[in-house]
Amino acid sequence: xxxxxxxxxxxxMYAPEKVLxxxxxxxxxxxxxxWIESMSGIRERHIAAPSQAASDLGxxxxxxxxxxxxxxxxxxxxIIVSTSTPDMQFPSTACIIQERLGIKNIxxxxxxxxxxxxxxxxxxxxxxxxxEFSRTVLxxxxxxxxxxxxxxxxxxxxLIGDGAGAVVLRQVPSGYGILSAKLGADxxxxxxxxxxxGGSRKPATAEVIADKMNxxxxxxxxxxxxxxxxxxxxxxxxxxxxxLRREDLKLIIPHQANRRIIEAxxxxxDLPMEKFMVNVEKYGNTSSATIPIALFEALETGRIESGDVxxxxxxxxxxxxxxxxxxxx
Numbered sequence: 001x002x003x004x005x006x007x008x009x010x011x012x013m014y015a016p017e018k019v020l021x022x023x024x025x026x027x028x029x030x031x032x033x034x035w036i037e038s039m040s041g042i043r044e045r046h047i048a049a050p051s052q053a054a055s056d057l058g059x060x061x062x063x064x065x066x067x068x069x070x071x072x073x074x075x076x077x078x079i080i081v082s083t084s085t086p087d088m089q090f091p092s093t094a095c096i097i098q099e100r101l102g103i104k105n106i107x108x109x110x111x112x113x114x115x116x117x118x119x120x121x122x123x124x125x126x127x128x129x130x131x132e133f134s135r136t137v138l139x140x141x142x143x144x145x146x147x148x149x150x151x152x153x154x155x156x157x158x159l160i161g162d163g164a165g166a167v168v169l170r171q172v173p174s175g176y177g178i179l180s181a182k183l184g185a186d187x188x189x190x191x192x193x194x195x196x197x198g199g200s201r202k203p204a205t206a207e208v209i210a211d212k213m214n215x216x217x218x219x220x221x222x223x224x225x226x227x228x229x230x231x232x233x234x235x236x237x238x239x240x241x242x243x244l245r246r247e248d249l250k251l252i253i254p255h256q257a258n259r260r261i262i263e264a265x266x267x268x269x270d271l272p273m274e275k276f277m278v279n280v281e282k283y284g285n286t287s288s289a290t291i292p293i294a295l296f297e298a299l300e301t302g303r304i305e306s307g308d309v310x311x312x313x314x315x316x317x318x319x320x321x322x323x324x325x326x327x328x329x
Contacts, residue, residue, distance in 0.1 A: 008167045009168050064166070079098050084143065114317035231262070241325070
């Protein structure tokens with residue numbers, strides 16, 4: 001990383017008001033509350049209202065992050081939005097959020113890396129600061145994943161929730177902020193998790209919609225094997241780049257895919273679960289929003305203090321993965 005250090009100075013989140021509990025979900029699919037929780041570690045998830053799109057969730061998270069950072073919207077000079085459920089194919093959700101925040105004439109763009117998207121977006125935002133292109137970067141992970149769920153597929157619908165998280169990035173003193181980042185992808189696993197239709201390869205048609213090809217399809221066993229292996233691997237790679245070890249970490253904030261994946265990764269790393277921030281039981285898998293939401297809650301509950309070294313690690317569709325090592329300011 002450059003000698004100019006980029007760090008997070010404010011975090012905000014938003015979860016829609018509607019809560020879908022396991023009891024309610026069990027009544028919609030052929031499953032029990034106990035089975036859902038045992039397979040996923042999830043007890044409830046938040047679902048966007050019919051009137052809410054990804055931008056609506058992202059705007060609220062962004063406003064809260066700016067308020068906590070003590071930064072006004074007109075100080076922001078770059079907006080990066082990570083989303084796999086944009087409001088529409090174009091314009092970008094970032095441009096829609098920019099207008100809603102009342103910000104004009106700055107760059108704004110979307111980035112898609114699904115569940116790793118927030119880590120990708122944060123890494124990109126840090127480079128803009130390191131290169132002195134930007135001074136204040138707003139990075140948002142926002143998802144309305146319920147819009148692309150097949151509610152008759154119990155293996156996927158039990159996992160998914162909607163939400164948004166946002167952070168404000170600025171230059172911080174040397175030795176703090178982002179110390180290292182490691183990103184990767186392997187497109188040979190693209191079909192393990194995908195929405196096969198609705199893009200240019202297979203445009204939406206009445207037949208596509210009837211066959212639910214515009215909904216998420218997932219090879220659960222393959223995704224589990226990948227995630228269990230990659231969470232420790234990419235975290236260790238990022239630690240090596242920062243000249244640190246696992247023992248130096250105060251907290252790992254992983255993508256909240258499901259609790260079983262995080263527990264399996266903890267065993268592989270020989271680390272106690274207390275080293276991992278887990279809140280999947282309350283929100284489910286909100287794709288690129290999981291890490292900033294979990295980061296917000298870790299700060300709110302006092303699990304992160306100034307000087308602590310933390311890891312933000314994402315993994316998921318693409319297949320894509322990434323980890324950032326930070327020293328909290």
